[in-house]
Every structure is written in C-alpha cells, then in structure tokens.
Amino acid sequence: MNLNNRNFIRGLCLMAIALVFGGVAYNNYTLGELSRSGPGLFPLLVSSFLFVIGVLTVVRSHFVDPVPLDYSVKNIGIILVSLVGFSLISHFVNMILGIVFLVFCSTLAGTSYSLVRNVKISLGLIAVAFAFKHLLGLSLPLY
Amino acid sequence: MEVLHNLAFGFEHALTLQNLMYCALGCTVGTLIGLLPGLGPLSTISLLLPLTYSIPTGGALIMLAGIYYGAQYGDSVSAITMKIPHASSIVACIDGYQMTLKGKTGLALFTAGVSSFIGGTVAIVVLSTMAPALGEVGFLFGPADYCALMLLGFFCVSFVSSGSLLNGLAMAMVGVLLGMVGTDVNSGTARYTMDLPFLMDGIGLISIALGCFGIAEVVKNLDNKNVLTPFNGKIKLMPTWPEFKRIIPSALRGSVIGSVLGILPGGGPTIAQFAAYAADKKLSKYKHEIGTGCIEGVAGQAAADEAAARTSFIPLMAIGIPENAVMALMMAAFVVKGIQPGPNMIGTHPDLFWGLVASMWIGNCFLLVLNVPLVRYWLSVFKIPYTVLFPAILFFCCIGTYSINNSLDDIYTTAVFGFIGYLFLRLDMEAAPLLLGFILGPMLEENFRRAMLLSRGSFNVFVNRPISATLLGVIGVLVVWQTVVFIRKLIKSPDHHIHSDNQGESAKAPTPVAAAATSGSLASGE
Numbered sequence: 001m002n003l004n005n006r007n008f009i010r011g012l013c014l015m016a017i018a019l020v021f022g023g024v025a026y027n028n029y030t031l032g033e034l035s036r037s038g039p040g041l042f043p044l045l046v047s048s049f050l051f052v053i054g055v056l057t058v059v060r061s062h063f064v065d066p067v068p069l070d071y072s073v074k075n076i077g078i079i080l081v082s083l084v085g086f087s088l089i090s091h092f093v094n095m096i097l098g099i100v101f102l103v104f105c106s107t108l109a110g111t112s113y114s115l116v117r118n119v120k121i122s123l124g125l126i127a128v129a130f131a132f133k134h135l136l137g138l139s140l141p142l143y
Numbered sequence: 144m145e146v147l148h149n150l151a152f153g154f155e156h157a158l159t160l161q162n163l164m165y166c167a168l169g170c171t172v173g174t175l176i177g178l179l180p181g182l183g184p185l186s187t188i189s190l191l192l193p194l195t196y197s198i199p200t201g202g203a204l205i206m207l208a209g210i211y212y213g214a215q216y217g218d219s220v221s222a223i224t225m226k227i228p229h230a231s232s233i234v235a236c237i238d239g240y241q242m243t244l245k246g247k248t249g250l251a252l253f254t255a256g257v258s259s260f261i262g263g264t265v266a267i268v269v270l271s272t273m274a275p276a277l278g279e280v281g282f283l284f285g286p287a288d289y290c291a292l293m294l295l296g297f298f299c300v301s302f303v304s305s306g307s308l309l310n311g312l313a314m315a316m317v318g319v320l321l322g323m324v325g326t327d328v329n330s331g332t333a334r335y336t337m338d339l340p341f342l343m344d345g346i347g348l349i350s351i352a353l354g355c356f357g358i359a360e361v362v363k364n365l366d367n368k369n370v371l372t373p374f375n376g377k378i379k380l381m382p383t384w385p386e387f388k389r390i391i392p393s394a395l396r397g398s399v400i401g402s403v404l405g406i407l408p409g410g411g412p413t414i415a416q417f418a419a420y421a422a423d424k425k426l427s428k429y430k431h432e433i434g435t436g437c438i439e440g441v442a443g444q445a446a447a448d449e450a451a452a453r454t455s456f457i458p459l460m461a462i463g464i465p466e467n468a469v470m471a472l473m474m475a476a477f478v479v480k481g482i483q484p485g486p487n488m489i490g491t492h493p494d495l496f497w498g499l500v501a502s503m504w505i506g507n508c509f510l511l512v513l514n515v516p517l518v519r520y521w522l523s524v525f526k527i528p529y530t531v532l533f534p535a536i537l538f539f540c541c542i543g544t545y546s547i548n549n550s551l552d553d554i555y556t557t558a559v560f561g562f563i564g565y566l567f568l569r570l571d572m573e574a575a576p577l578l579l580g581f582i583l584g585p586m587l588e589e590n591f592r593r594a595m596l597l598s599r600g601s602f603n604v605f606v607n608r609p610i611s612a613t614l615l616g617v618i619g620v621l622v623v624w625q626t627v628v629f630i631r632k633l634i635k636s637p638d639h640h641i642h643s644d645n646q647g648e649s650a651k652a653p654t655p656v657a658a659a660a661t662s663g664s665l666a667s668g669e
Binding site for chain 1: 317600
C-alpha cells in the first residue's frame, strides 16, 4: 500500500472517477431497462466497466515494480493562474493587458526571467493578435 | 478507368488558386508547429483547427489535411536532427538521429521527404480505389456492428498508443464519460452539467484537446528543465545516385505496410512505422546496417508513416468511424463544416471527397518542393529559447479556445483540462485514447441504445450478426493474449514480480531502440 506508487494511484483515481460518474447516473437519472434505456443506463454501464479497470489496475500494481510519482505544483499552478488571469483581464479590461499579464506571469515558470525579454514577447504577441483580428477576421476584444 | 475520371474531377476542385494556397499554408504552418518540442500532429491540429473556421468548407478540409501531414514531417525533422520523439516519430529517432551523428543529416531529411512522397502516392492509389468500395460495406453496418467496431477501435488504440491495454482502455472510458456531459439527445435530460449553462451543449472538444495536449505538454516541458541544444550542423541535401537507389525498395515496402495498417481499426502512423522498421530489419538488403544510421532505417518508416496517415482517412470517410485520435479531430472538423462523414459522404459530397484525395497528393508535392529544400530555415525555430516559445504557445491555446464561440469562459474549461491533462501525464495515462473516447462516446451510446431497442433488450444481437460477432471475437483474442502475456511474465520472473514495465513505457522509452525492438516484434507477431 504505497501512496507514492504511480500505478496504484492511477487505479485509485480511475475508481474515483467511475464512482462519481456512476453514482450520479444511478441516483439522479432514470435508468429505464435495456430495451428502452433512460439517460442514466449507459453512463452507469460505462462507469461500472471503468471501475473494473480501476480494480484491475490496483491489483496489477502489486505485481509490478512501483514507479514513483513525480510532479511539481509550482509550474502547473503558475500556468493555470496566468490562463485564468488572461481570461479575467480580457473580460474586464481588454485583451492587450491580458496578453501582457499572460507573458509576465507565465514566464515565472521558465528557467530565467528577464523584463526586457518579456516586453519584447508581449509586443510580438500583441502584433500577432492584431494580425489575427484584421487579417483573419477573428473578433478579439483587443481594446 | 472510373477512378481516373474521379481523380481528374478531384484535381479540378483542388487545383484552384485558393485551394492551392490553403494547402501550401497548411503544410508550411503544420511543419513549423510540428517541429516544436512537445507539439505532435494532435496538438498542432487542435491548435490550428479554429483558424479554419472562417474558410470555405473545401479549402478548410484541404488546409487541415495539409496541416496534418506538414506536422508529421515536422515531427520527423525534429526527431532526425535532435532526437525529440513525438508519439508519431519515435522510429525516426533511431536511424535518423544516428545519421545526424554521422554528419548525414541532409541525406536523412531528403530520404524522409522522398519516402513520404512515395508512401503518400501509393496510399492515394489505395485510398481512391478502396474508399468507394468500403463505402458500400459501410451500408451493411447496423447499430450493433457500429458498437462493436467502436469498441474494437478503443481496444486497438489503447494498445497502440499506450502499449498497455488497461491504461489506454481506462482513458477511452473516461473519454466516453466526458462525452456524456451535456443534454441527452433521446430524453432531453441534462447530464453532469452541474447546472452550468455553458455545459448544456457538452464540453468543447478543442478545450479538451488544447488542455490535454497543449497546456499539459508545456508544463511537462517546463518541469523537465533540460535545455535543448539547437541543431547547428551543415545540411547537404542532394544524395548521390547509389544512395538514391537504396531509398526506393525500402520506401515501397514501407508504403504497402503503411497502407494496409492504416486502414485497420486503431491503426495509423505509429504502428505502421514500427511494423515497417521491423520488416526492413528482416527483409532489407542492408539489414545489418539498420540501427546504426542507414538510409533504409529512415526510408521505410517514413513511407509507412505517410501512407498510414493517408489511408487512415478510409474508415472515417467510408464507414464514418474515426480509427484514431487524429482522425477523431478530423471528424470534428468535418462536422463543424456540416458534413457527416460516412457511407453517404462520397455520394453526397463527391467534390469534397475527391478534392481532398487530390489535395493530399498536391500536399505531398508541396512537402517535397517546399519543405525539403527549406528545412534548414525551419530549423532556426529551435534557436528561439523555450522561455520565449511557451508564452506564445499558451497565447495560441487561448486564442484557439476563444475563437470557437468568441467566449472567454471557454478558456477556463481549457485551463481545467490543462490541469487534468497534467495529472494524467504524471500518472502515465495517455490522452489520445481519451480524445477518441470523447468523440466516439455519444455515437457509441446512440448506437448501443438503438441496437438494444431493436433487439428488445437482448445482447444476442451482438453475437448473431456476423460483422459484430467477428469484431468482438478479435477483441476477445486481444484480451486473452494480453492476459496470457502478463501471467507468463509473472510466472517466469523468480520472485513473481514484474520488474520493468517496458510495455507501458514504450511510448516514451529513453532508448527508442529498445522500444522499437519490443513494439516491432509485437507488430510483426500480429
């Protein structure tokens, strides 16, 4: 029972997904019968199958050498914040500022950080955004 | 004769100035983006799909197809010059990179280009003769047969893309469940929408694709922190005549293997490359040199890659079922344009079908005359450091998601799937089967419900119909074979423990040679 074993965790995750989808299907939607199935039957069938796969994965993980789980919260966190920030700023202010935020925030995840370079990247991307808007006809809320 | 007539009809449609432009643009942009680390054909297509929305149907499909094979060529270029493997170019890393080490980069790139051309040409002959015939077969399919075919597709894709049946199948099922989100077509019930209005139409395909392939890959590359050394060597493209002669037999062999494997469910470029490489190892005149950087090791797999990429359009256009994740994306693009791929497509939209077939060949010519000579300039993309590149990739992901519905809310969905995709990556779960499951899920449900309705709730319908019984039989054989392999390994190992999970790792094995050896023997054993 090793919580740092990738294969074992994977099995648990699959079982959890199956339980969530299957549980909702069983409790909230009509199942009907096979010949006239309701909206809940098919998701329930698929989640049961997924649950079985999850169980098999857990069983299998006992026979296979454990693979350590490695992850870093920092990078994925920074990227998610910059995406959400981009969307929020584009919504409430405008997309040009959104692009600047995206560049300055996301590059925190890189190996090196340089203000001058970020200004250059931002200018380049803003130019691309203008090209998209005026040449390809995308309606971007740039300003 | 009819085929020639049809092809002429297709060329008539493809050879307009506009369509030629779209084709060239698709090939070029596809190659450029395909070159970037971590962006294979799947992410390239999903990134560029939104750009085609404003283009007329015929041009859009031609451009998308161009993007697809452009991306594949770009992939093999980065594999040959810098040993950056994508799922679609693992084999090119072996001999291609060895050739680079020997200073024969130009020859390797030329070989890959010419072999792709040969592979593509053979595949187009197969496509134009087989697709209409298979379309007739498509009419024989009932709901139960469709179900069985899709299930077989899941099994095969799981097996090919992640090497382990269990992992891939799990992802396909997760994809099917995600496909259930939205309004149920039969009863109008909103399922799994959490009362969020924008989920009523289901989750956007592009959000899933860009999240799992674009954003998750970017974060993975950032986690790795290894700095790429850009390729700085000289490139001398033109081969000598004896070298050129060595390309042909290997490329032809690869083309045939690729064309056949491209049609099968779950088939496509990946498996075709391994099979062609294995075949070259056994049959080639220069088999003793393969693995050390010889022409045959590059030519066969490149031809198979290209041929399979083309013929994998056959099941999509003839039966209406995409056989792998890339084709699933293509199908989404068709549907956006208001065309339902399937047995009726060739009849109702002959201009599109034959135009696409013809444009494939034109795309091949573009690859040959544009990309092969210009490749040294493309490679300068790598002189841009990743720190500059990844904000741009993120930006394109955002624009891609936004431009589908002009809705900033979709970016949140993409971010959520970026996170989920990252988790899956870290848990070693391949996202390609998920995408296929997501697209096939609603079709699977509809056909399953229809089959059950027609058979009054009896599962016998799956066994009584010859087509579905055969397909399910194949699934049974696959499952039994996998179980036997696992148990055998378990019994053979002294402490009843399996030490290296080499099947699951084969997709990203550090030593592609080992991966090729295992998968190659798998492919030839089939």
